Amino acid sequence: MTKHAIDRLQLRINEVGNPACLGLDPHVVTVPDFLFEEGKVKYDNLSNSLEYALFEFGRRLIDATADLLPAVKLQLAFYEMYGVAGMKALERTMLHAREKGMLVIADAKRGDIGSTCEAYAQAFLAETRVGDHSFRAFPADIMTVQPYTGWDGVKPFLDTAVENDAGLFLLCRTSNPSASDLQGLKLADGRTVMEVLADLITQWGANSLSEEYNLSALGAVVAATYPEEARNLRSLMPQTFFLVPGYGAQGAGPDDAVAGFRADGSGAIVSASRSMATAYKKFAYPIVDFDLAARAEVLEMKEKLNLALQHRAI
Amino acid sequence: MTKHAIDRLQLRINEVGNPACLGLDPHVVTVPDFLFEEGKVKYDNLSNSLEYALFEFGRRLIDATADLLPAVKLQLAFYEMYGVAGMKALERTMLHAREKGMLVIADAKRGDIGSTCEAYAQAFLAETRVGDHSFRAFPADIMTVQPYTGWDGVKPFLDTAVENDAGLFLLCRTSNPSASDLQGLKLADGRTVMEVLADLITQWGANSLSEEYNLSALGAVVAATYPEEARNLRSLMPQTFFLVPGYGAQGAGPDDAVAGFRADGSGAIVSASRSMATAYKKFAYPIVDFDLAARAEVLEMKEKLNLALQHRAI
Numbered sequence: 001m002t003k004h005a006i007d008r009l010q011l012r013i014n015e016v017g018n019p020a021c022l023g024l025d026p027h028v029v030t031v032p033d034f035l036f037e038e039g040k041v042k043y044d045n046l047s048n049s050l051e052y053a054l055f056e057f058g059r060r061l062i063d064a065t066a067d068l069l070p071a072v073k074l075q076l077a078f079y080e081m082y083g084v085a086g087m088k089a090l091e092r093t094m095l096h097a098r099e100k101g102m103l104v105i106a107d108a109k110r111g112d113i114g115s116t117c118e119a120y121a122q123a124f125l126a127e128t129r130v131g132d133h134s135f136r137a138f139p140a141d142i143m144t145v146q147p148y149t150g151w152d153g154v155k156p157f158l159d160t161a162v163e164n165d166a167g168l169f170l171l172c173r174t175s176n177p178s179a180s181d182l183q184g185l186k187l188a189d190g191r192t193v194m195e196v197l198a199d200l201i202t203q204w205g206a207n208s209l210s211e212e213y214n215l216s217a218l219g220a221v222v223a224a225t226y227p228e229e230a231r232n233l234r235s236l237m238p239q240t241f242f243l244v245p246g247y248g249a250q251g252a253g254p255d256d257a258v259a260g261f262r263a264d265g266s267g268a269i270v271s272a273s274r275s276m277a278t279a280y281k282k283f284a285y286p287i288v289d290f291d292l293a294a295r296a297e298v299l300e301m302k303e304k305l306n307l308a309l310q311h312r313a314i
Numbered sequence: 315m316t317k318h319a320i321d322r323l324q325l326r327i328n329e330v331g332n333p334a335c336l337g338l339d340p341h342v343v344t345v346p347d348f349l350f351e352e353g354k355v356k357y358d359n360l361s362n363s364l365e366y367a368l369f370e371f372g373r374r375l376i377d378a379t380a381d382l383l384p385a386v387k388l389q390l391a392f393y394e395m396y397g398v399a400g401m402k403a404l405e406r407t408m409l410h411a412r413e414k415g416m417l418v419i420a421d422a423k424r425g426d427i428g429s430t431c432e433a434y435a436q437a438f439l440a441e442t443r444v445g446d447h448s449f450r451a452f453p454a455d456i457m458t459v460q461p462y463t464g465w466d467g468v469k470p471f472l473d474t475a476v477e478n479d480a481g482l483f484l485l486c487r488t489s490n491p492s493a494s495d496l497q498g499l500k501l502a503d504g505r506t507v508m509e510v511l512a513d514l515i516t517q518w519g520a521n522s523l524s525e526e527y528n529l530s531a532l533g534a535v536v537a538a539t540y541p542e543e544a545r546n547l548r549s550l551m552p553q554t555f556f557l558v559p560g561y562g563a564q565g566a567g568p569d570d571a572v573a574g575f576r577a578d579g580s581g582a583i584v585s586a587s588r589s590m591a592t593a594y595k596k597f598a599y600p601i602v603d604f605d606l607a608a609r610a611e612v613l614e615m616k617e618k619l620n621l622a623l624q625h626r627a628i
Contacts, residue, residue: 027433028444036445046447077426077433081442083451087401111460112391112423113490119341119391128395130342131350135359137397146425149488150495174463176427181464185510187501193507197500239319 004217005141005167006241007210008049009103009268012070019261019309020244021105022065022294023273024058024093025075026086032287038119047085054089055084059096061276064291065298066100072103073243073271074140087138094139104140105243109171111146113153123159142167144221144243146289147197153203158218162208167217167241172197173233175213176244177221194229205240213266215241222260224252224270230260234267242268247301248275254301254308265309274302318531319455319481320555323417324580326384332616333575333623335419335557336379336608337390337587338372338407344591346369346601360423361399368403370397373410375590376551378605379612380414387419387557387585388454418454419557421617423485425460427467428577435474453618456481456536461511468518474530476522481531481555486511487547489560491536508543513552519554527580530557536574538566538584545576548581556582562589568615568622579623586615 013019038047062072074093079086094104103274110120124143127134146159147170154170161168173183173194191199198220205216219241222230230242242260243300246252247270257270277280279297280290327333332537349370350422353363365499388407393400407417424434437449438457441448459471461484475482487497497508505513513533514544519530530553538542538560548556554576560566571584593611594604 027429027432046449047446048332050444075426075430077424077430077437080437081433081451082444083437083442083449084398084401084405086451087398091398109426109460110423111425112389113488115341116339116389116391119389119395121395123391123397128363128397130360133610135360135396135397146423146462148462148485148496149490150492152490152492152498153488171462174427174467176463176466178466179463182462182507182511183464183516185499185507186502188502193496200495213370232455268453296481312373 003210004162004165004208005103006215006217007186007212009070009167009269010213010215010241011143012103013266013269016068016070017306018068018070019305020069020268020298020299020301021269022069022072022276022298023045023075023271024061024072025273026054026057027077030274032290034288049236051084051089054079054086055092060291061294062093062097062100064295066097066102068295068298068302069102071103071105071269072097073107075273076106078109083160091138098139100170101113105169105288106138106143108142109146111149111226114148114156118160121157125166126160126164127282133170142169142219144169144171147171151200151204154218158204158208161217167218167219169243170197170201170220172201172220173222173226173229175225175250175252179223179226194233195236199231201240202237209239214239215267219243221245221262224257224259225250227259228254234260234262239263240267244268244270248272253276254304255312258305258308258312261309270305274290317524317526318476318479318522319417320529320531320533321382321526322370323456323583324480324500324527324555325527326417327580327583330382330384331620332382332612333583333619334383335583335585336375336383336590337384337585338375338386339392339587339591340368340371341392344588346604348602349382351449364396364399365403368393369406372403372407374605375416375608376407376411376416376508378609380411380416380618381415381589382609385409385417385419385583387421389587390420390422405452406496414451417456419483420452420454420457423458423460425463425467427463428470431467431470432474435471440474440478440542441479444596456483456533458485459484461485465514465518466536468532472518472522474544475531483533483535483557484515486515486534487536487540487543489564490568493537493540505572509550511546515554516551523553528553529581533557535559538562538573539610541566541570541573548574549574550577554581558582558584562586568618569626572619572622572626575623
């Protein structure tokens with residue numbers, strides 16, 4: 001029996017009474033223009049002004065919602081696309097979220113083999129050691145991981161997670177329309193590829209079950225956009241925590257989003273990105289108050305998810 | 315008919331007569347200690363001295379081999395694990411390799427859905443635009459991509475690649491022992507998962523065939539460690555360029571590495587990382603000449619691969 005970040009995540013969800021997660025996707029169209037303008041006024045070079053805008057986007061959303069939410073999920077692609085300036089903003093945003101008491105999920109979807117996976121796990125979940133020095137590169141608590149390379153590609157991540165009180169979400173059922181191209185392939189034994197993976201996730205995580213909530217350190221990404229499949233995958237992975245994407249802008253509603261929760265209402269967290277960052281449009285707030293609008297959206301999402309959990313038929 | 319980076323890669327291979335690729339994996343155990351020491355002498359902070367050592371590792375290997383090799387492959391994990399300092403070294407190493415005339419392969423193994431894939435593709439293969447400014451974040455010519463999310467997760471990468479004279483390698487058959495956990499699953503229709511993916515890669519890439527070498531912009535990762543499967547996958551993907559990992563330190567020899575080449579000896583490149591960076595041990599060079607030892611290793615690898623190509627039974 002161990003303790004790990006997935007267990008801490010469930011604890012924080014229970015404390016705030018809200019199984020929702022702030023998604024940060026700082027695409028140029030999502031980050032309010034005025035933040036780029038502020039950056040230009042403050043700094044006379046593109047790199048510093050970009051870093052300012054990207055960091056402020058996350059900082060303001062975090063500050064406005066940290067007391068209501070257990071975790072923040074940072075989409076790495078939308079930091080990497082800005083180069084070194086983006087990676088500086090990523091590091092600072094992660095540190096800021098931790099200071100505010102949120103668990104940090106690196107939505108990195110990294111995957112490789114052997115020692116390369118160790119390096120990725122170190123980048124996000126553990127200390128990097130160089131000679132007598134050690135430091136955290138991009139300090140997250142949990143990261144998302146790709147399954148295509150099989151156990152060799154998962155074990156180094158899982159070992160690092162267990163050693164460092166961290167956690168993982170392995171892609172199982174993604175939220176996109178063509179997810180079935182590979183995930184839905186029907187095998188000779190009657191299972192689909194994602195069902196095989198679900199069985200493997202249960203098996204691979206079995207040695208990392210937590211005492212408090214009976215959850216494995218190896219969670220799974222199971223989308224809100226396929227609720228029937230989420231129910232099926234839950235039955236195959238009773239001790240697996242689900243990260244649930246696809247809510248809001250991608251089309252899934254609260255009833256869809258809670259389909260994969262455990263019978264007692266635990267075991268999953270629903271992530272929303274665009275619907276948070278652009279809530280100022282829905283609530284007709286001035287754009288400078290995009291963070292306050294996100295707070296209103298978080299409160300509404302909390303109510304909707306809890307209602308859906310109360311009224312669902314198990 | 316189009317031109318793209320995969321086509322340019324084949325051209326460069328023909329020019330230098332060497333289907334080998336320098337892999338850069340700057341793990342702490344691979345980067346010679348004296349480079350970290352030099353960094354400490356030059357800079358009084360960890361971040362700058364790290365950046366120095368990581369950049370110098372790549373720069374010296376590139377300078378010693380650029381005239382003999384068509385391309386360099388940078389393993390992102392071993393830069394990300396050093397945080398922002400690592401990402402600075404990554405950007406500078408990519409720029410340096412381009413100046414030396416090498417094609418740059420970002421071994422990023424990124425994968426996601428929709429606009430997130432666009433962001434990753436922008437990060438490595440295209441310009442990032444912010445207001446009136448545009449810049450290259452991490453300037454590569456080709457990147458490796460994960461297949462698990464299906465067509466939605468490949469199309470944004472492929473569109474960006476075709477628009478920007480770039481290219482892709484989609485993971486198909488990886489080099490690790492447990493690769494078969496998912497890739498080898500037997501389907502109801504008799505094919506394996508990797509065979510389905512091979513058929514999809516052929517189909518998805520069909521609109522990007524180049525005039526000169528009849529190659530698609532969508533290449534595939536097909537490991538040297540499973541030569542029988544490489545031959546089979548070649549028959550399913552005649553117009554697909556293969557990136558071949560697993561040579562040297564991972565156990566595959568030259569005959570294994572060329573198994574997936576086309577009958578005319580084109581259509582693939584063999585990557586080697588550890589065997590290049592640590593060649594000073596094999597050739598008993600002083601460690602300060604690790605780059606000259608890598609040059610000797612490149613010459614030996616070139617001869618071995620060309621011999622294997624000449625003598626193989628098709």
